[in-house]
Structures are given as C-alpha cells and as structure tokens.
Amino acid sequence: MKECLKRFMEWLKKLLLLDYDEEVAVHCIKCSPELYEDVTEGFPTFVITKNDKGYSPGDYLVLKEYDAELEALTGRTVRTSIMCIEEENEGLKPGYCVLGIEED
Template identity: 40%
Template structure:
C-alpha cells in the first residue's frame, strides 16, 4: 500500500499508529501491511514499513461507507533503497 511521506515519517516516529483506508481489501486482524513511502512527486522512495493488523474499526456511524480505521504493530522496515 502506498503512503505519503508525511504520514510515513509520523509512523516512524510512533505518533501515527493507525491508517484510514478504503476497505477494498477486506482487512482482517492478522493481515500484513507493507506501506511504501511516496515522495512529493508520488514516486516510491524505496522505504517501507511492515505492520501486522491488530485492530479493524468499521463502525458505519463514524466512518464514510466502505472505509475502515486499521491499527497495527510495526514488525519491520526498510529504510534504504538497497
């Protein structure tokens, strides 16, 4: 999944433990997310964060239809282009 640089950096700093996403992948607890950082020109930088989903919030009263809030535990990262 692609993630803007500003949000990628917030994840690295530990201040953004969640994602708000369209639930077009039927996210489930235990799923792995690989987040690919995008630069200001929408190109992948080569940096990634891998998370395992530990919570899926899909309460329709609070979210636009078809969207979820997912949180996860970071289990890996690639911070260089190698």
Template identity: 35%
Template sequence: MKPKLHKLKLSPEYFRDVRSGLKTFEVRKNDRSYKLGDLLMLREYNPTTKEFTGEAVLRRVSYMLSDPVYVKEGYVILGLDSSRR
C-alpha cells in the first residue's frame, strides 16, 4: 500500500528543531487517520505573517503513540524518521 502524504504547518521554532534532527516526534490531533509509514511534509509557517516561508522537510512516520493513558484522547504522538528507506 502506498503511504499517504500529509502536508502540515509547523511554526519556525519547531521546524528548525525537526530539520536539525533535535526534534524527532510530532504531537498532532489525529484528524487525518495517520498510519505507520505515512509521509509528513512539514512546511515552515510564520503565524505572524500567516504565510509559508518556502522551507519544508519530509519525514516518515516510524512510530505512533495514541494510548489515552499517555496522550490526550483524539491526539497522537508521531515518531519521525528522516532516512530514505
């Protein structure tokens, strides 16, 4: 099955950390039916100007945590993998 591509906004401070490899996860509302292996196109978005900066990174969902004991119901923590597998 072909992985789904999700295009998501990311604030500059979080975008920098994902791009550098410091931040390897994303917490999101699970309103897109994320699945392991899906691709996330994380696009840098400036909330002040309400515009995209043109910068983007591609990450694969390598892990998902949605257990309500640890994550608010309706949300998911997505592990991000930057390898080209």
C-alpha cells in the first residue's frame, strides 16, 4: 500500500508540474544482468554509454537485460529516469557519457 501511495504521489507531482511544451524522450539500451539487478534493488546507479541518442536529464532510459553468454535479450526490462549526465570527464572515452539514473 505504501508503494502504491508513493507512486501515486510521484504521478500527481508530474501531472501538476507538467510543461506541455517540454518533450521527454524515451531511450532504450541493453544492460548487463548485474546492472539490471542493481537498478531493480534500488541502488543509486550510473551508466556509461555511447552519447549517441541525445540524452537529457528528465528523459526516460529503458534498460533491456542482455545475456552476453547467450548473446540474446532476456526479456526483462526496467524503466528509469535520467537524473544527470556527465559528458566531459577526463576518464571518459570521446563520444561516451555517464548517466545518473533512478528506477522510475
């Protein structure tokens, strides 16, 4: 019940503060089973990915679990919100970014 109330309040906040001129994008990427588990268990998470999709804070990022051994998607997905983005850091390869995400 507490979780339902929390989700309802988040939905209500989004509804009341919705800016109809603002577009929110949804991006999909593959992720490891370890990252999938971290996100679904509520750990604060950062994702390093190619910066080729025009990511912005407030956009949604759908993580699709990928099994490298089977070379296939598992079918499990989780939707997250992009909280922040770091594009320029001396530890990043050119063309990559760090996304701070939170399960939606």
